[in-house]
Amino acid sequence: MNSNRAAGTSSSRSSMNDIDKAMVLKLMKIFLALVFAGWIFVWTMRPTNTFRNTWSPKLYADTSSTYFGRLGTTILIYAFPVMFIAVLGCIYLHLHEKNGDKKNQGSSRFSSSLATWKRPVLVRGPLGVVSGIELTFSLMFLALLVWCFSTYLKISFANLTVHHSEKVWQAKLDSAALRLGLIGNLCCAFLFFPVTRCSSLLPLVGLTSESSIKYHIWLGHIVMVLFTAHGVCYFIFWASTNQLDEMIKWSKTDIANVPGELALLSGLALWATTFPRIRRNMFELFYYTHHLYIAFFFFYMLHVGIGFICMILPGIFLFMVDRYLRFLQSRTxxxxxxxxxxxxxxxxxxxxxxxxxxxxx
Known part of the structure; x- marks a missing residue:
């Protein structure tokens, strides 16, 4: 009788421990989702006057670092949240694997409802097979880009300054070209996440590296379209205002144009080999040309400065760590x-x- 009671007590304690562990894992996942939502919210509010005139000065005043200065605030706002998610995500995945895959009835219902969203919605087309959840998040991301670009343009056109040697359309073209570059920088913040195979970001949302490659392809095309439009608009602006000498200027304190042009040329050479016909028939050309991303981001850093690079630092850093880990694995x-x-x-x-x-x- 006593042995049965002891067995029942131990089983009840183990079940309580399992419930507590499952609750901790759920709270961790909710917390990570809130951190990511906050990071997205910062990008969403960045084009607004509220962020520029109210939030940004207060953030810089309260978080300015002695050693990093205003750069420390940029790292804290744009880089730290994703790094924090990656580190805490490793702990979450370790605990989840250690706890075992014990699903309750509610989670099974959620999985069944999620399975309907994972069914293909688009089968034929340039995007390939696209599920409902992929289409939804893609439209949400495009809505974010449209929102940011339209807000940038609305505010810049309201405060447009037309110089004596310029016309109104030329000043608007100059402003639009700059905003296209800012939207391209936003896309670069997401560009490397789908190809960080060894990071915890993909498993946290139930993705694999193989299934995420297409997201990297989509983002890469968007990035190059935006940066190409950025460069073409500036070329038209300089040509129409007799300022073609701007193309050979390399400023040490402001935006450097020559590195930007070199970055664009590197990106165009890389982009030209990514289309399916070339990638499938001449894979080695695609593979080796793809290493031009190093030149692209090096010249991009010289073009815009370290501040903008820190805004997209998490993806670059996680990708570099991933490449190093894969290099170590390949030496086995x-x-x-x-x-x-x-x-x-x-x-x-x-x-x-x-x-x-x-x-x-």
């Missing part, structure tokens, strides 16, 4: 034990990964 040596030709003309390879362990493929 595998010993080939045997090779056998099968009757179906397939090849069986036996590898020895660890002492005493064999892997067959």
């Amino acid at each position: 040596k595998v010993h080939l034990v045997s090779v056998r030709l099968l009757p179906s003309e397939g090849i069986e390879l036996n590898f020895s990964k660890n002492p005493g362990k064999k892997l067959s493929t």
Whole structure:
């Protein structure tokens, strides 16, 4: 009798512990979602006068660092939230794996309702197979870009300054070109997230690196369209106002035009090889040309300065860490034990990964 009571008590305690752990995991995930929503909210409010005239001065006054100055505030607002999500996400995934995949009835209902959103909505088209949830978030992201660009234009046109040698349309073109660059910088903040295979960001939202590649492709096309339009608009502006000498100016304190042009040329060369016909038929050309992203972001940093780079720093930093981890993994040596030709003309390879362990493929 006593043994039965003890067993019942221990089982009830273990069930209570499981409930507590599940509650902690849910609270952690909700907290991470709130941090990410706050980060998105900052990007949403950035074009507004409220952020520029009210929030931004107060933030810079309260969080300005002794060593980093105003740059510290930029890192705190734009870089720290994503870094925090990545670190806390690692802890969450570790606890989730340790706790086991114990789903209750509510979570199963949520999974079943989410499965309907994951069904394909678009099958034929330039985007390939797109599910309902992918289409929804894509439209939300495009709405964010349209909102930011329209707000930037509305505020800039309301305070438009026309110089003596300019016409109104030229001043508006100058303003629109600058805002296109700002929207391109916003897209760069998301560009590397889908290709950070070893980070915790993708598993947190239930994605894999293979399924996320298309998001990187979509973002890459949007980035290059915006930056190309940015460069073309400025070229038209300089040509129409007899300021083509601006193309060879390299300012040390303001926006440097020459690095921007070099960044755009690097991006165009990279972009030209990403289209399916070239990528599939000449993959090596696509692969090696894709390394021009290093030149692109190097010249982009020289073009806009370190402040704008810090705004998109999380994606770049996580991608660099991911590349380093993959480099370490690629150095693992595998010993080939045997090779056998099968009757179906397939090849069986036996590898020895660890002492005493064999892997067959």
